[in-house]
Structure formats: structure tokens, C-alpha cells
Amino acid sequence: DIQLxxxxxxxxxxxxxxxxxxxxxxxxxxxxxNWYRQKSGKAPELVIYxxxxxQSGLPSRFSGSGSGTDFTLTITTLQPEDFATYYCQQTNTxxxxxxxxxxxxxx
Amino acid sequence: QVQLVExxxxxxxxxxxxxxxxxxxxxxxxxxxxxxxxxxxxxxLEWVADIWYDGTxxxxxxxxxxxxxxxxxxxKNTLYLxxxxxxxxxxxxxYCARDVVYGDFYHALDVWGQGTTVIVS
Numbered sequence: 001d002i003q004l005x006x007x008x009x010x011x012x013x014x015x016x017x018x019x020x021x022x023x024x025x026x027x028x029x030x031x032x033x034n035w036y037r038q039k040s041g042k043a044p045e046l047v048i049y050x051x052x053x054x055q056s057g058l059p060s061r062f063s064g065s066g067s068g069t070d071f072t073l074t075i076t077t078l079q080p081e082d083f084a085t086y087y088c089q090q091t092n093t094x095x096x097x098x099x100x101x102x103x104x105x106x107x
Numbered sequence: 108q109v110q111l112v113e114x115x116x117x118x119x120x121x122x123x124x125x126x127x128x129x130x131x132x133x134x135x136x137x138x139x140x141x142x143x144x145x146x147x148x149x150x151x152l153e154w155v156a157d158i159w160y161d162g163t164x165x166x167x168x169x170x171x172x173x174x175x176x177x178x179x180x181x182x183k184n185t186l187y188l189x190x191x192x193x194x195x196x197x198x199x200x201x202y203c204a205r206d207v208v209y210g211d212f213y214h215a216l217d218v219w220g221q222g223t224t225v226i227v228s
Contacts, residue, residue, distance in 0.1 A: 031213075032212075032213060032214075034215045034216075036152075036216075038152075042221075043202055043219035043220060043221055043222055044144075044152065044202075044216070044219055045219065046215050046216060046217045049209055049213055049215040049217075050209060050210070050213040050215075053209070055215075055217065087151060087152055089152075089215075089216075091213065091214040091215065094166060095154050095166070095168060096154055096214065097154065098151055098152040098153070098154070099151070100151045101151045101152075
């Protein structure tokens with residue numbers, strides 16, 4: 001199975017900050033990489049698909065980039081609702097594995 | 108609106124069984140591959156199983172293979188997960204999710220239910 005490693009595991013930031021989360025795959029996955037946001041006690045929601053495309057209805061402060069094995073999720077101008085846990089997921093090869101998560105906390 | 112609602116979770120003894128359900132509404136259920144994803148307390152997301160839009164193909168995580176069975180009834184817009192021989196490490200919130208395909212190749216889970224909790228104790 002393809003392993004996804006996210007860094008950092010946790011991150012503290014303030015409202016209005018810009019943050020970047022990284023996801024590294026154990027083998028190349030082209031751009032078959034999604035990002036999800038999970039607010040506390042809620043189901044995950046799709047944020048980015050195909051590495052770089054913002055899901056409909058999500059604000060443009062989210063952006064994704066990368067290809068091959070290294071990917072990033074960037075959130076500019078953090079809002080209160082962005083303090084959550086973020087997961088990457090690869091859909092290049094079944095099983096479609098998830099990263100271990102990055103918890104974004106308010107400073 | 109597009110919605111998935113899970114049910115069937117509960118507290119169950121080790122070795123026992125449960126059937127989880129996921130009722131879909133607001134979209135053409137029979138057109139979509141569906142997933143079960145679980146999350147153990149304080150842990151990350153784990154893909155459990157998925158089933159093609161017409162039910163003809165299923166896949167399972169190694170951790171549940173032979174114990175769990177995914178199925179669907181497109182006439183009832185409902186997804187199921189039969190969970191047997193339950194173990195303590197099956198304790199989790201179980202989510203159903205819809206698989207969407209962008210541009211013919213890019214899969215993602217774009218709609219999720221609120222989850223149903225299974226506690227094995």
C-alpha cells in the first residue's frame with residue numbers, strides 16, 4: 001500500500017496567518033491527491049482534489065500544489081473555521097490511503 | 108439536498124455482529140461508487156470498503172476482509188456494512204461517503220454522512 005506522511009503533525013497559528021501543510025507519498029502518485037478538512041466532532045469535507053483544484057463552495061484561500069511524491073496544502077488568511085484537522089488521500093492506487101492528519105490549532 | 112445518513116451503530120460485545128446502514132437522498136444513488144471509512148477514537152481516517160455503483164464489485168481493507176461485507180440496495184437508495192466477528196480495534200465512527208470522479212480519472216469523496224459509532228466492549 002502507498003503510505004502518506006504529513007508534516008507537521010500539529011501546527012499552531014493565528015487568525016489571518018498563512019499556513020502550509022505537506023504530504024509525502026511513499027511512491028509516485030502523479031497528481032492523484034486530495035485534501036480533506038475535518039472540524040472537531042464532524043465528518044471530513046473535501047477541500048482539494050487532483051492536487052490543485054478547490055472543491056466547489058470552498059473559499060479561494062485554499063490552494064494545493066504538487067505532483068509525484070510531494071504535495072502541499074496552503075491556507076491563506078486563516079479563519080476560525082479553518083482550525084481543524086487536515087488529511088491528504090491518494091487515489092492513484094487502491095487502497096486509497098489517507099495520511100495521518102495535521103491538526104491546525106489556534107495560537 | 109444531497110445527504111447521507113448513517114444508522115445502526117451501538118455498543119456490542121466482542122465476536123458479535125451489527126449491520127450499519129447509510130440512507131442516501133438528493134442524488135442518483137445508483138450512479139455512484141460508495142465507500143465506508145472509519146475513524147477510531149483520536150485516530151485518523153481508514154478506508155474500510157467500497158462498492159461499485161451497480162454492486163458488482165467490492166473491495167475491502169485487509170483489516171476487515173472476511174469479517175465485513177459491503178452491499179447496497181439501489182431500489183432503496185441504501186448502502187450497508189455487515190460487520191461480523193467484531194474486535195476491540197473495530198471501535199470507531201463509521202462514515203459512508205460518495206465517490207465522485209472528476210475528469211474521468213480523479214476520484215474523491217465529496218459527500219459524507221455524519222457517522223455512526225460502533226463500540227466493541
